Amino acid sequence: MSEFSSQSQKRSFLDRYFQLSEHKTNVKTExxxxxxxxxxxxxxxxxxPKILGDAGMDSQAVFVTTALITAIACILMGAVAKLPIALAPGMGINAYFAYVLVGSMKMTWETGMTLIFLGASxxxxxSLFxxxxxxxxxxxxxxxxGISSGxxxxxxxxxxxxxxxxVADPDTMVRLGDPKSLSFILGSLSFLIVAVLAQKGKHASVLISFIVVTLIAWGLDDSVxxxxxxxxxxxxxxxVGHLDFExxxxxxxxxxxISVMLINLFESSGTFIAVTDKAGLADKDGxxxxxxxxxxxxxxxxxAGAFMGTSAVTAYVxxxxxVAVGGRSGLMAVGVGLLFLLMIFFSPLExxxxLYATxxxxxxxxxxxxxDLAKIKWEDLTEAVPSFVATVAMPFTFTITEGIALGFITYVVMKACTGRYKDLTICTVVMALLFLARYIFL
Incomplete structure (x- = not known):
């Protein structure tokens, strides 16, 4: 007993707090x-900041608050939940806010961010209940x-x-832009760099793409x-704090x-299960x-992210x-948070x-x-059709809400009209009825 106590005392605070030895990792690996x-x-x-800046927000302020909320969320996840999971403002919600709520629906950015805040709340x-x-x-x-793919x-x-x-076209709705334009060429190059490097297993593929395209643009584009x-x-x-509930x-x-809530619900839940499973922390039931x-x-x-003006925060896959290089504890997430905290001093780079570098x-x-569309049972039209409808409705209507609404309604109709009532859950039916009522009474 005394020998075990002696060994326990020799362990560092970080080892004991984050249970590094139990997770078969160490400070260096984390x-x-x-x-x-x-x-x-x-x-x-x-x-x-580029996306939210398009909605009329101060991109420099958004740069700082993005780094801040990411740092806070990561440190809390690591120090309190002790999990190797990093969080940051989610892609998808930010685009929905900037280009649909503010751009297409003509809301003020304060009103749009309030809706994001309510969805996150x-x-x-x-979670609380x-x-x-x-x-x-x-x-x-x-x-x-279908919702994620859309x-x-x-x-x-x-x-x-x-x-x-x-680009937009009055006759065909959309068409190919000018292949000789600098934005077309460098925008295409940015994607090819990311895709090739990702295939080669380079973790910094997106960051490298930013650097390469920005440096090229610096020499060719007077605005850079x-x-x-x-x-x-x-x-x-x-x-920060510019919410408008009026x-x-x-x-x-x-x-x-509901759309904001569901997107966050699916993204975070899937990421938690996937990452903890990869780290060997999850059981067979997730x-x-x-x-x-x-x-x-x-x-x-x-x-909190919406309140701070950075859109909703989600767990990052x-x-x-x-985890792939050995991270197994909350110390990894705390480290990520501290690195993002340092980013608040690099705002001139933003x-x-x-914009085309993104x-x-x-x-x-x-x-x-x-x-994940590959996982759909395409031979079963009662599953394939609603998934397809949700997927294509989002880009074609340029709004996430309509894709989710049409997906739920189509699912209930397909199952009910083919006698597959047992596949319907109370949650799915209620969602479909809510969205249907929205169409009827608006």
Whole structure:
């Protein structure tokens, strides 16, 4: 007994707190995993300000708040839930906010961000009352895939548009842009760099793409100017706490709030299960240590992110890159958070990166999000048709809400009209009825 006590005392605080020995890892391995994960997801501090800047927000302030909420969420996930999972503002929701709510629906960015905040707050309530995973289990897999894939196609469309690879046309709605234009060429190059390097297993593929395309643009594009490397963080008051509840409490907004909640629900839940399973922390039923704490942190960070003006926060599947190099504990997530905290001093770089340099990241995310379509049972039309409808409706209507609504309604109709009532769950039927009522009474 005394020998065991002596060995326990020799263990460092980090070893004991994060149970490094139990997880068969060490501080050095966790630090390497932190850097690996950081490199794979640092693109968000450059992409998010560009997207939200298109909605009229102060991109420099968004750069800082993006880094801040990412740091806070990661440190909490690592220190409290003790899981090797990093969080950051989610791709998809930010594009939906900027280009649909603000761009297409003509909301003010304050109103749009309030809807994101309400959706994230609903997710927190689902976590608080322990019905979050019940919803995931009761929403059909085909719809989850269709919604995720549709978000991916919408993000891809936005990426193509940002580089003018796809442009509007009054006769054919869309057409190919000018292949000789600088934005077309460098936007295409950014995607090819990401795709090739990702195939070769390079974790920093997106970051490398940013660097290469920006350096080329610096020599060819007069609008790309070097503003310095580091500086004190810009003022964040132009974007923090600017929520406007005046126009959000009406029936027409319910679909948007539900859409935000569902996207966060599917993205985070899937990532938690995938990463903890890869780390050997999950059991066969998908349960993992400190599960409820992780859900509280995830959903509370999501609402906090919207309040801070960075869109909703979600768990990042890029965490798997850190796990792949040995990360097994919350120390990895804490390390990622500290690295993002340092990023608040690199805001001058955000002003230098051109919008088309983000094209590669956006299209690549679309590829990843659409990959699960291969898992759909295409021979069963009651599953395939709703998934397909949800997938194509998002980019074609240019809104996530309509894709989710049409997907749910189609699923219930297909199952009911073919006598497959047993496949319907209360959750799915209620969602379909809510979205149907939205169409009828608006």
């Amino acid at each position: 630090i390497i995993a932190s850097f690996t994960t950081f490199i794979t997801m640092v693109y968000i501090v450059f992409v998010n 609903c997710l927190f309530l689902l 322990k019905i979050r995973y019940w919803m995931v289990a009761n929403i059909p897999f085909s719809l989850r895939v 978000c991916g196609l919408l993000i891809t469309l936005i990426g193509l548009h940002n580089a003018h690879i796809i 100017v070097f503003h310095g490397l580091v500086s004190m963080p810009p003022d964040i008051t132009p974007v 126009k959000v409490f009406n029936f027409s907004m319910i679909g948007i709030v 349960r993992y240590p400190n599960q409820q704490k992780s859900l509280y942190i995830d959903s509370a960070s999501s609402a 890029e965490s798997a890159s850190g 002003k230098m990166i051109p 094209t590669g990241a956006l299209i690549y995310i679309g590829v990843l999000m659409a990959s």
